[in-house]
Amino acid sequence: MQRIFSGIQPSGVPQLGNYLGAIRNWVSLQADYECIFCLVDMHAITVWQNPDELRKHTLTQAAILLAAGIDAQKHVLFNQSAVSAHARLGWIFNCVTRLGWLNRMTQFKDKAGKDRENHSSGLYVYPNLMAADILAYKATHVPVGEDQKQHLELTNDVGQKFNHDYGVDFFPQVEALIPPAAARIMSLRDGTKKMSKSDPSAQSRIELTDDADTISLKIRRAKTDADALPAHPDGLADRPEARNLVSIYAALADMTVEQVLEAHQGQGFGPFKAALTEVVVNAIAPIGQETTRLLQDETHLLQTLRSGAQRASAIAEPIVSEAEKLVGF
Ligand code: ADP
Numbered sequence: 576m577q578r579i580f581s582g583i584q585p586s587g588v589p590q591l592g593n594y595l596g597a598i599r600n601w602v603s604l605q606a607d608y609e610c611i612f613c614l615v616d617m618h619a620i621t622v623w624q625n626p627d628e629l630r631k632h633t634l635t636q637a638a639i640l641l642a643a644g645i646d647a648q649k650h651v652l653f654n655q656s657a658v659s660a661h662a663r664l665g666w667i668f669n670c671v672t673r674l675g676w677l678n679r680m681t682q683f684k685d686k687a688g689k690d691r692e693n694h695s696s697g698l699y700v701y702p703n704l705m706a707a708d709i710l711a712y713k714a715t716h717v718p719v720g721e722d723q724k725q726h727l728e729l730t731n732d733v734g735q736k737f738n739h740d741y742g743v744d745f746f747p748q749v750e751a752l753i754p755p756a757a758a759r760i761m762s763l764r765d766g767t768k769k770m771s772k773s774d775p776s777a778q779s780r781i782e783l784t785d786d787a788d789t790i791s792l793k794i795r796r797a798k799t800d801a802d803a804l805p806a807h808p809d810g811l812a813d814r815p816e817a818r819n820l821v822s823i824y825a826a827l828a829d830m831t832v833e834q835v836l837e838a839h840q841g842q843g844f845g846p847f848k849a850a851l852t853e854v855v856v857n858a859i860a861p862i863g864q865e866t867t868r869l870l871q872d873e874t875h876l877l878q879t880l881r882s883g884a885q886r887a888s889a890i891a892e893p894i895v896s897e898a899e900k901l902v903g904f
């Protein structure tokens with residue numbers, strides 16, 4: 576069976592964009608792959624996290640994934656720091672990857688900006704740990720968005736260089752699974768910025784734990800314009816906020832933007848926002864309710880993660896032990 580590794584940072588409460596861009600896709604991949612889902616807390620601390628918040632977000636994230644339909648019995652759900660294989664293989668890869676490769680990573684440049692000297696060295700070697708996350712399981716496929724493609728290429732480069740440096744054919748090539756063209760969901764306050772769990776304004780996003788009233792209020796306050804909905808997507812060209820709301824509707828109702836406009840053309844944003852609220856509440860509120868229920872039994876959640884970590888270790892341990900032997904440990 577082909578194996579998927581996928582990670583998500585427990586650095587905040589997941590938002591609607593995370594759901595449409597990642598979580599919903601993970602749920603459906605479970606039918607065709609053996610899936611290893613990892614809450615990457617070690618990646619999260621490449622930027623300082625409040626320790627209590629990190630623990631809290633890890634549990635919330637786990638509960639949300641379970642509530643959204645991740646099956647932790649059939650597949651593997653755990654947090655990264657609980658399986659030492661990640662750190663051990665990550666260190667070996669720190670010693671295999673060349674500095675020049677890391678210097679070319681555009682995500683570090685984007686995140687560090689001009690203030691490069693003042694970022695953690697962990698943020699810089701992040702791609703090596705990501706390579707270790709994937710290759711510790713000899714995963715065959717990784718679902719990646721556009722932003723992670725370069726890191727997956729580095730994963731393959733470091734695997735091949737390891738094979739070459741130690742004269743073995745040990746790490747396989749990993750394939751990118753490009754998810755079905757997911758709309759990029761934008762902020763509710765500014766249609767030109769992506770919706771993000773790390774945006775300082777909670778009004779800018781719908782969090783997966785928001786209740787129906789909160790969702791309704793955020794949509795009512797979402798920035799729009801005074802025009803009615805056009806009959807055709809061309810009419811949304813210079814209207815990023817309007818286009819975003821229509822895209823969210825389309826993604827959650829499994830419709831195309833054309834179909835949504837066909838059904839709502841001529842409507843102003845009063846009635847359209849009411850229709851959108853219903854669609855969002857139907858899709859998201861049940862996940863929030865189930866998450867709240869799951870969070871009431873922390874012991875059980877911790878047990879689920881612990882048992883996931885044991886099963887993850889059982890797969891990674893023989894692979895990483897062999898890699899350690901190959902380098903001479
Ligand atoms: P965030 O900005 O909320 O912290 P991450 O960078 O941790 O999100 O991304 C986690 C996953 O969610 C990735 O697969 C990413 O492509 C997806 N994702 C995040 N934000 C959006 C968005 N606004 N629209 C679509 N997908 C998104």
Ligand code: NA
Nearest residue numbers: 586771772773
């Ligand atoms: Na983020």
